[in-house]
Amino acid sequence: MPWEASRAHAGFTTADKSWLPVPYQHAALAADRQEADKDSVLHHYRQTLAFRSAHAALRDGDMTFLDTEEDVLAFTRSKDGGTLLFVFNLSRKPVKVVLPKDIKLGKTIAMPGFTTADAGSTVALAALDVFCAQMG
Numbered sequence: 001m002p003w004e005a006s007r008a009h010a011g012f013t014t015a016d017k018s019w020l021p022v023p024y025q026h027a028a029l030a031a032d033r034q035e036a037d038k039d040s041v042l043h044h045y046r047q048t049l050a051f052r053s054a055h056a057a058l059r060d061g062d063m064t065f066l067d068t069e070e071d072v073l074a075f076t077r078s079k080d081g082g083t084l085l086f087v088f089n090l091s092r093k094p095v096k097v098v099l100p101k102d103i104k105l106g107k108t109i110a111m112p113g114f115t116t117a118d119a120g121s122t123v124a125l126a127a128l129d130v131f132c133a134q135m136g
Contacts, residue, residue: 005030047112057084072097076135083135084109089125097123106134 003011005027009018027033034040052058061079068074071091077084085103089095099105099121109132110116117124123131 002026002030004032044113051112055082055084056080057082066100066103068097069095071095085131085133085135087123087125087131089127089129092127094127095125097125099123104135106136108133 009022010027010030012018012022034042057077057079061077064076066074073088073090075086087097108116108118111130111132114130125131
């Protein structure tokens, strides 16, 4: 892991010689550089972990998969009376997913790094996108 772009071996080690080389290109990925970039992988993971922490159903809730078309993954996660719906477009083309009639959507939830759009009985997803909503 490159830690500090300006240090020898990108801060990976304080030894004079690293047991593995640290390519100079990795300095751009150093944690200190990512700290300053709100769109970095570091910040994305922090936001994603905070999202998971904010929703108990994601940590240890029950999971139920929904029947979907190819290249779409949909499931619910439930815990303590709260249920979240996730619909993932795994393809590189936009898709429209018709939800089962028994699915009643509540508030749409913004997922870190993805677009957010309200949905009714159909969810429109861009390529490689995800939709999340509370059910209720």
